[in-house]
Each structure stands twice: as structure tokens, then as C-alpha cells.
Amino acid sequence: MTKPDSPEFAIVRLGEGDEAQFAIGALPRVGRLPFSKVELHATHLSVTGQDGTAEELGSEAEPLSPEVIEQLLSDEGLVFAELDEDTGAPVATDRMKG
Numbered sequence: 001m002t003k004p005d006s007p008e009f010a011i012v013r014l015g016e017g018d019e020a021q022f023a024i025g026a027l028p029r030v031g032r033l034p035f036s037k038v039e040l041h042a043t044h045l046s047v048t049g050q051d052g053t054a055e056e057l058g059s060e061a062e063p064l065s066p067e068v069i070e071q072l073l074s075d076e077g078l079v080f081a082e083l084d085e086d087t088g089a090p091v092a093t094d095r096m097k098g
Contacts, residue, residue: 013081013090014057019067023057033094035080040072040098047080047096072098 044058077097
């Protein structure tokens, strides 16, 4: 009997500096970046990876901070970084602009 594949979990950082938010969940993984589509909603982002996987970043219950949304809308954009769970170093990054 084989086990069904479990989702891959990632630790991610949204944004840079003191305003950055961190999340743990089944999020787009290395190889899905850069995102092919990013949509901004009032409290969260919807992202689609290169492989077609769609994911929500934030939610009504756990909204993204106004500072993270400001970074997305800025000229520099918002940095999404998937972090190595042992070292905390970025293993994949993408810069999203709203």
C-alpha cells in the first residue's frame, strides 16, 4: 500500500526589513518561480506558479500587513523568499509588483 503524496511545506518571507511577514504552509516551491500571475485582494494575495499551482498568501483571518501590501505596490515590489528551514537562508526568491 502506498501513501498519498503529502503537500510540500515551505517557510516563506513576504517582504523585506522589519515589515516582513513569515508564513508556513503548502506554498509554491522551487521550480514554480517566478510566479506567472499575482493578484492583490483586500487582505491577501493569490499567486500562480509556473507549473499552474495556485495559492493564497494571507487570508481574511490572517491578513497581510499594510506594510507588506505597500511593498507590493511600490516601485521596487515585494520580495517573496522561500527559506531553508535549517539555516533560514533564501533558497528561491521572486519579486512581485502590484
